[in-house]
Amino acid sequence: MRHFCTICCFLISLCSYSQTPESNTQLFNDLNQLAWEPKWSPLDNTSWREYWTLDGYRAEVEGTAKGMLFCAGPVAYDNGSHAVLWTKESFDGAIKIEFDYTRIDDISRFVNIIYIQATGIGTPPFVEDIGEWNSLRMVPTMSTYFRHMNTYHISFAAFGVNNEDSDKDYVRARRYPVSPGGKFSTETALEPDYYNTGLFKPGVQYHMTIIKKDNHLIMQVKSNDAEKVFYWDTFQFPPIKLGKVGLRHMYTRCAIYDNFTIYRLPNDD
Numbered sequence: 432m433r434h435f436c437t438i439c440c441f442l443i444s445l446c447s448y449s450q451t452p453e454s455n456t457q458l459f460n461d462l463n464q465l466a467w468e469p470k471w472s473p474l475d476n477t478s479w480r481e482y483w484t485l486d487g488y489r490a491e492v493e494g495t496a497k498g499m500l501f502c503a504g505p506v507a508y509d510n511g512s513h514a515v516l517w518t519k520e521s522f523d524g525a526i527k528i529e530f531d532y533t534r535i536d537d538i539s540r541f542v543n544i545i546y547i548q549a550t551g552i553g554t555p556p557f558v559e560d561i562g563e564w565n566s567l568r569m570v571p572t573m574s575t576y577f578r579h580m581n582t583y584h585i586s587f588a589a590f591g592v593n594n595e596d597s598d599k600d601y602v603r604a605r606r607y608p609v610s611p612g613g614k615f616s617t618e619t620a621l622e623p624d625y626y627n628t629g630l631f632k633p634g635v636q637y638h639m640t641i642i643k644k645d646n647h648l649i650m651q652v653k654s655n656d657a658e659k660v661f662y663w664d665t666f667q668f669p670p671i672k673l674g675k676v677g678l679r680h681m682y683t684r685c686a687i688y689d690n691f692t693i694y695r696l697p698n699d700d
Contacts, residue, residue: 490514498689548674549582
């Protein structure tokens with residue numbers, strides 16, 4: 432009975448969630464302590480092609496002793512220099528994603544994105560399995576993704592396209608797709624946006640943990656001297672239950688990823 436009551440209290444707390452920095456941290460801790468089981472983790476960064484597929488013909492991916500080096504193409508404002516790495520596997524239900532991120536570039540413009548459980552919208556040629564139309568994404572124009580995929584998107588280590596201030600970063604979440612003729616910036620937005628985080632400094636390793644469960648999308652970013660939690664409620668959108676995980680770098684952005692692991696909850700639907 433005590434175990435049943437504990438579960439009930441936890442579920443009630445999720446349904447009645449009120450966002451503050453302290454409650455974000457508590458919710459993250461509660462979700463992170465669930466019975467997650469590792470489902471996917473590359474054993475060897477040098478064999479990245481066994482685990483990932485790449486969109487973007489100008490991108491560079493290389494396994495190193497420090498992790499997987501992932502760099503977009505070198506030409507700013509050229510769509511052919513965007514890049515996206517996708518897991519070959521798809522993941523259903525609640526999901527937790529963990530990895531170490533070290534920014535290699537010192538550019539104060541453009542964004543990094545993680546896509547969470549992406550599928551195509553189902554209208555040919557944009558079928559549900561995005562692996563079947565990756566040839567349409569060799570030039571990874573952003574609109575191809577937000578018009579033709581169902582997915583969550585979190586921008587991190589992100590800056591405006593004309594920004595020159597290295598302190599003016601932001602973290603932002605979105606839900607694709609935008610409707611035909613819809614406005615991407617408003618129609619896909621998950622509130623709130625977070626500005627001037629003080630995180631994602633070049634050369635500093637950050638441990639990132641992202642959890643999607645029920646209507647909760649939450650991310651912890653942690654380094655030796657900083658820790659922040661970012662939260663979004665996804666209730667206003669239809670749920671996403673299945674899909675691949677992707678890492679997007681806009682042109683000129685470059686980072687190292689290591690210890691990438693994706694977890695599932697047993698028997699979660």
